Amino acid sequence: AQSVAQPEDQVNVAEGNPLTVKCTYSVSGNPYLFWYVQYPNRGLQFLLKYITGDNLVKGSYGFEAEFNKSQTSFHLKKPSALVSDSALYFCAVRTGTYKYIFGTGTRLKVLA
Amino acid sequence: DSGVTQTPKHLITATGQRVTLRCSPRSGDLSVYWYQQSLDQGLQFLIQYYNGEERAKGNILERFSAQQFPDLHSELNLSSLELGDSALYFCASSPGLANEQYFGPGTRLTVT
Numbered sequence: 625a626q627s628v629a630q631p632e633d634q635v636n637v638a639e640g641n642p643l644t645v646k647c648t649y650s651v652s653g654n655p656y657l658f659w660y661v662q663y664p665n666r667g668l669q670f671l672l673k674y675i676t677g678d679n680l681v682k683g684s685y686g687f688e689a690e691f692n693k694s695q696t697s698f699h700l701k702k703p704s705a706l707v708s709d710s711a712l713y714f715c716a717v718r719t720g721t722y723k724y725i726f727g728t729g730t731r732l733k734v735l736a
Numbered sequence: 737d738s739g740v741t742q743t744p745k746h747l748i749t750a751t752g753q754r755v756t757l758r759c760s761p762r763s764g765d766l767s768v769y770w771y772q773q774s775l776d777q778g779l780q781f782l783i784q785y786y787n788g789e790e791r792a793k794g795n796i797l798e799r800f801s802a803q804q805f806p807d808l809h810s811e812l813n814l815s816s817l818e819l820g821d822s823a824l825y826f827c828a829s830s831p832g833l834a835n836e837q838y839f840g841p842g843t844r845l846t847v848t
Contacts, residue, residue, distance in 0.1 A: 656834055667738060667826055667839030668779075675834070714779060718834060722792035724769070726779040 626651045628717050630727035637705045638735050645700040645730045647715030656718040657698045659689055661711045662729070668714060674698060685709070705734045739763065740840035742827050748846045754815040757843045761808055761829030767791070768810040769830075769837055770802055774823035785810055786833055817847045 627650045637643045649655060656675050660668040672683025679691045689700045698715060715727040739762035749755055761768050770782040772795075781794035785804035796802075799817075804810045814821060824844050828837035 658836060660837075660839075667740070667841050668828075668837075669738070670836040670838065673836050722784060722833065723794050724781040724784075724792075726771075726781070728778045 626717075626719055626723075626725060628715055628725045628727040630713075630715055630730045632730050633728075634731045634733060636733045636735060639707055640704050643702050643705045643709070643732065643734070645713050645715075645732060646697070647699060647727060648695070648697045649715075649717045649725075650696060651717050651719050651725070653720040655720075657689075657691060658716040658718070659683065659687070659698075659700050660714045660716060660726075662714065663711050671700070671713075705732075707734045707736050710734045738838040738840065740827060740829050740838050742825075742840040742843050744843060745841070746844050746846075748848065749817060750848055751817055751819060753817050753847075754813065755817065755845065757812040757814070757825055757827075757845075759810045759812070759827030759829075759840060761810070761827075762838055765829035765831050765838070766808065767830045767833060767835075767837075768804050768808070769828040770796075770810070770812050771826040771828065772823045773826060773842070777823075779826075782812070791833065814845070819847050821845065822847045 658673045659671040662668045674691045682688045741760045766787045769784045772780045782796040784792040802812045824842045826842045828839045
């Protein structure tokens with residue numbers, strides 16, 4: 625079955641430190657990969673996407689993600705975390721049949 | 737503000753009833769997506785419409801149906817409601833078939 629896994633329910637990081645939020649996927653064919661962020665009582669906001677091309681994708685608010693085909697991963701990264709980055713982060717994949725699968729979400733907590 | 741509007745914001749209804757959720761996409765977007773977000777199921781893709789035609793179907797129950805109208809707004813109809821249908825329902829839109837999605841603020845449905 626096609627799936628997206630976010631193995632960590634919560635990630636804690638100190639402000640100013642680098643952060644990584646992990647995502648792995650199991651999808652046949654060439655997937656389209658996305659990261660979204662959700663703040664409390666809000667809809668999801670698009671951060672970045674990988675469709676093809678350079679494996680390192682840069683997105684909004686200083687976030688970037690690295691596509692690794694051999695490890696079927698698409699980890700979200702940021703060199704220096706801000707307290708305002710604290711939110712719920714979702715990895716998503718579009719399958720070959722246009723269905724969208726979202727991970728269960730990782731809550732990022734940036735500590736001042 | 738994503739530009740996607742959803743009405744109503746909150747809906748409280750009884751089991752067995754039928755409700756309609758409405759979504760207006762961003763100006764110019766042809767694709768509309770519907771999602772259900774609940775604590776136990778996470779974010780589930782329900783259905784996608786593109787320019788009035790159903791494009792992809794996810795985990796949508798037979799009691800649920802959707803449509804996209806010529807002016808591109810969309811409605812999600814939920815019937816024979818059960819307690820387990822209580823959730824946050826999001827609509828999203830995108831310009832085409834595989835772009836990033838822009839999410840509305842959601843409709844919180846409570847079935848009592």
